[in-house]
Amino acid sequence: MPNYLVTGAAGFIGRSIAAALLARGDTVRGIDSLITGKRSNLVGLEAMEFMEGDLADPAACAKACAGVEVVFHEAALASVPRSVADPVATNVNCVDATLNLLVAAHAAGVRRVVYAASSSVYGDAPVLPKHEQMLPSPISPYAVAKLAGEHYLTCFTRVYGLETVSLRYFNVFGPYQDPTSHYSGVLAIFCRRMLAGEQPTIYGDGEQSRDFTYIDNVVHANLLAAAAPAEKVSGRMMNLATGSRITLNETVAILRELTGYSGKPAYEPVRAGDIRDSLADIRLAGELLGYAPIVDFREGLRRTVEWYRSGGGVD
Numbered sequence: 001m002p003n004y005l006v007t008g009a010a011g012f013i014g015r016s017i018a019a020a021l022l023a024r025g026d027t028v029r030g031i032d033s034l035i036t037g038k039r040s041n042l043v044g045l046e047a048m049e050f051m052e053g054d055l056a057d058p059a060a061c062a063k064a065c066a067g068v069e070v071v072f073h074e075a076a077l078a079s080v081p082r083s084v085a086d087p088v089a090t091n092v093n094c095v096d097a098t099l100n101l102l103v104a105a106h107a108a109g110v111r112r113v114v115y116a117a118s119s120s121v122y123g124d125a126p127v128l129p130k131h132e133q134m135l136p137s138p139i140s141p142y143a144v145a146k147l148a149g150e151h152y153l154t155c156f157t158r159v160y161g162l163e164t165v166s167l168r169y170f171n172v173f174g175p176y177q178d179p180t181s182h183y184s185g186v187l188a189i190f191c192r193r194m195l196a197g198e199q200p201t202i203y204g205d206g207e208q209s210r211d212f213t214y215i216d217n218v219v220h221a222n223l224l225a226a227a228a229p230a231e232k233v234s235g236r237m238m239n240l241a242t243g244s245r246i247t248l249n250e251t252v253a254i255l256r257e258l259t260g261y262s263g264k265p266a267y268e269p270v271r272a273g274d275i276r277d278s279l280a281d282i283r284l285a286g287e288l289l290g291y292a293p294i295v296d297f298r299e300g301l302r303r304t305v306e307w308y309r310s311g312g313g314v315d
């Protein structure tokens with residue numbers, strides 16, 4: 001029987017967590033609807049028991065949770081603009097899916113659920129860095145859905161005694177992030193375009209900033225969150241980031257060095273639902289998990305460019 005279930009196991013973050021668990025010898029089950037996850041992301045994860053299934057289906061959730069001790073819940077329909085285009089699909093795949101998973105996890109006797117929450121819940125409050133005592137102020141349907149998931153986790157701890165931890169990811173990037181959709185993370189899109197000698201597009205003036213977080217930091221924090229004592233972390237949410245920020249214009253300048261692209265970006269109007277600046281206070285994850293970033297932005301971007309350069313992300 002697997003110790004761990006990873007939802008969204010054929011997605012960027014899910015497959016990275018599954019790979020780390022397998023590497024340390026754990027038994028892992030993965031579930032993915034393959035709506036945005038890709039079979040090609042399962043290469044190298046052959047030791048994982050993989051189920052194609054949708055968390056919107058309670059029976060699939062029950063099957064996935066059977067015999068599991070800890071769930072890493074990474075499945076989602078990520079992307080702010082996708083949620084603006086189709087808020088109902090985001091709700092089904094983020095809110096309904098999370099509730100179904102929690103019901104199944106509780107019924108199956110799962111001990112802990114670790115949840116991929118999002119920095120988008122802070123909205124556009126001008127305070128930087130964003131800290132966990134701030135009142136959430138979601139702008140996009142995606143942010144609302146991710147926040148609803150957090151509240152369901154806390155509720156399941158309070159009402160049903162299920163251990164839960166929510167990690168508010170800040171703009172995660174790295175190998176295996178899909179660069180092919182216009183709903184993809186910006187750095188994946190920029191890496192792919194600039195390596196191909198194509199012009200990147202910046203929405204807005206490029207002075208918006210993000211606390212871009214390399215994937216290894218996210219995997220590291222998830223493993224810590226699964227192992228931390230319940231009395232310290234259960235029912236809690238915390239930021240997961242690096243505690244530093246960079247503008248899109250600056251990322252393009254670094255990517256010009258790393259990719260050799262010599263052109264300038266195109267500028268288009270600001271995207272609906274977008275946040276201007278994002279920077280995390282990461283002290284709480286330090287206190288509760290002993291988390292500190294292990295790979296900084298520049299090194300993460302260098303590794304990411306190398307991965308795309310060597311053919312990653314293209315099926």
Ligand code: UD2
Pocket residue numbers: 078079080117118119120121169170171172183184185186187189201202203204208210248270271274275277278
């Ligand atoms: C939000 C969350 C992030 C995660 C993610 C999931 C915030 C601050 N962050 O990321 O934590 O949950 O959603 O999808 O809410 N852009 C361009 N050109 C492009 C693509 C994007 O300029 O080709 C801009 C975009 O308008 C935005 C920035 O890049 O200002 C980042 O966009 P993104 O889609 O990578 O991530 P974001 O910040 O919506």
